[in-house]
Amino acid sequence: MTTSPPRDGARPILDMNAFDPATTGSAAVQRRLSNFGAASVLFYRQPIEMVSAKGAWMTAKDGTRYLDFYNNVPSVGHSHxxxxxxxxxxxxxxxxxxxxxxxxxxxxxxxxxxxxxxxxxxxxxxxxxxxxxxxxxxxxxxxxxxxxxxxxxxxxxxxxxxxxxxxxxxxxxxxxxxxxxxxxxxxxxxxxxxxxxxxxxxxxxxxxxxxxxxxxxxxxxxxxxxxxxxxxxxxxxxxxxxxxxxxxxxxxxxxxxxxxxxxxxxxxxxxxxxxxxxxxxxxxxxxxxxxxxxxxxxxxxxxxxxxxxxxxxxxxxxxxxxxxxxxxxxxxxxxxEALQANARTIGALLQDGLREIAAVDARVSDVRGAGLFIGIDLSDEHSGRPDPDLTVRVMDAMRQQAVLIGAAGRYGATLKVRPPLCLNEAEAAQFITCFKTALSR
The missing domain is CATH 3.40.640.10 (Type I PLP-dependent aspartate aminotransferase-like (Major domain))
Known part of the structure; x- marks a missing residue:
């Protein structure tokens, strides 16, 4: 039982892979910081400027299409x-x-x-x-x-x-x-x-x-x-x-x-x-x-x-x-659109694929969840301890492959999988492939 926030290596979730305001950002980032000040919360050290979204995808200003495994607000699909x-x-x-x-x-x-x-x-x-x-x-x-x-x-x-x-x-x-x-x-x-x-x-x-x-x-x-x-x-x-x-x-x-x-x-x-x-x-x-x-x-x-x-x-x-x-x-x-059933079916496919990876990579120490809400624990392969630094590297590597994902947990070492409920099999397979690649970098 605790009465105060844990401090044994714990990381505030909003600090995970967050933009460092001390670094030089784009004009759009600086504009945001000047307007929001200390209350600004931007994802990734190099924030993304988004212009549109549809289904499970978001499109950035530079034309990059990102597979969204992070935002559970547009749950039935972006811009439905x-x-x-x-x-x-x-x-x-x-x-x-x-x-x-x-x-x-x-x-x-x-x-x-x-x-x-x-x-x-x-x-x-x-x-x-x-x-x-x-x-x-x-x-x-x-x-x-x-x-x-x-x-x-x-x-x-x-x-x-x-x-x-x-x-x-x-x-x-x-x-x-x-x-x-x-x-x-x-x-x-x-x-x-x-x-x-x-x-x-x-x-x-x-x-x-x-x-x-x-x-x-x-x-x-x-x-x-x-x-x-x-x-x-x-x-x-x-x-x-x-x-x-x-x-x-x-x-x-x-x-x-x-x-x-x-x-x-x-x-x-x-x-x-x-x-x-x-x-x-x-x-x-x-x-x-x-x-x-x-x-x-x-x-x-x-x-x-x-x-x-x-x-x-x-x-x-x-x-x-x-x-x-x-x-x-x-x-x-x-x-x-039978989205609850889809969450059950596609979620099971995702968990199966993730557990196959966990079976051969000790850094994936646990996969758990229900439907399209899944947690992936990442740990040091030698000590077994939560590895938030690996988590940040994986999130960055996923972003480089145009897949968005966030972190959770006491140490910020759990990837939080929560894509739109309209996710299909091909998109789930793409996530698994990108996750494998991210672990290899």
Whole structure:
């Protein structure tokens, strides 16, 4: 259990292969830095200026076409025509807040609810996953009367003030506040083969520490595929015991589906479904609008009732009709193009190919995940220790072959594979070939 960000060689995720502002960049880079200042986050030491994107591909200003294995926001494919058309048509009709009734908003919410467990019948629309997680924490604290939040040690849940406090991976210095405790993620490194038992024990230890501090627990908050921690999906069901433990202590379970949701894991529409549990609160965002900014909190009505009795909630842009049109189009594309099934099929092909590489190259120390959300651990072939320097070299070598990919995990030594759900067999094979080449450089 940790109460502060790890510093034993750990690397903040946004620092992995990031542009060094001290170096000389192009005029476009300098323009960005002058506008964004210290808040600028650019990928690669030589940033790419993009001009267009379609399907699983992005095109740079110099004409290079990049196979995108990094961006999980345009999940049904970059610039999907059905989403673009829905947005264009709706914005020409009406786009206003939810204090007026515009039928497409309720049509969308009902379509979204058809993918959720029945108890989660109330939806609060927001504009970002950060807002959704911020609201979920506030609802959990109001519903339970507690303040304590349990997260994992390299978690990222957003960037509002409240949510940054429960995002250890965001903190470059300092400690987590007393009401937040970070526990090790559900990995074999920490728990061996007893993932469910070990993770439950970590939650129990955190609860005991809260008791020592005189803090009542409010929630266990996890990204249900633990993407920032390095991607831990298996075995299915390992979350069940930990969820039962937090509920027995009077807290709630918040499933952060901002990254694993909307069919990405292949086997289920939501990450929590793989564990056979019904959360108390579910947050979602990123792929929800395929690039149009929208997010939401799904809640059991009794919890939202308690929160709204004291504070209430309204979001000017959350749930606007254009967002609803984008979201409805995304759900229809996932259904009509069988993208959840495609994630399962193509994801299995990718994992098979990656495991073949791992069988002959000790530097690929683990391959794990579900559907089109896969983690590839890279390690020193002699010591077996995580090798973030190798990870950066591989990312650079992949970029040289026009493939985009990012990193995750405590040490930044896990390649995070999350291409658009429309990825096809040829594109998956191209990735495998490029990865082999990158390891040989």
């Amino acid at each position: 025509p059905k989403v673009a058309q829905a947005v264009a048509e709706q914005i020409q009709k009406i786009n206003i807040h939810t204090r007026y009734i515009v039928p497409i908003v309720d049509t969308y919410i009902e379509a979204l609810k058809s993918h959720l467990p029945e108890p989660l019948s109330n939806i609060a629309m927001t504009c970002s996953g950060s807002e959704a997680n911020d609201l979920a924490i506030r609802v959990a604290q109001a519903a339970t009367g507690g303040q304590g939040i349990i997260v994992t040690e390299t978690a990222y849940h957003g960037n509002t003030g409240l949510v940054t406090e429960v995002s250890p991976s965001s903190l470059k210095r300092g400690s987590l506040p007393p009401h937040v405790i970070a526990v090790p993620p559900p990995s074999r490194h920490h728990y061996g083969s007893e993932i469910a038992k070990g993770f439950r024990t970590s939650v129990e230890t955190a609860l005991a520490e809260f008791a020592r501090r005189g803090i009542r627990p409010a929630a266990l908050l996890v990204d249900s595929i633990f993407s920032s921690d390095g991607i831990f999906a298996d075995p299915p069901g390992f979350l069940t015991d930990a969820v039962a433990t937090i509920r027995a202590a009077g807290g709630l379970f918040i499933a952060d589906e901002v990254q694993p949701g909307f069919g990405r894991t292949g086997e289920a529409f939501w990450g929590f479904e793989r564990h056979g549990i019904i959360p108390d609160l579910v947050t979602m965002g990123k792929p929800m609008g395929n690039g149009f900014p929208m997010a939401a909190l799904a809640a059991r009505p009794e919890y939202l009732d308690r929160f709204c009795a004291d504070v209430g909630y309204f979001n000017t842009f959350g749930g606007n009709p254009v967002a609803a049109a984008a979201g409805l189009a995304v759900l229809e594309v996932i259904r009509d």
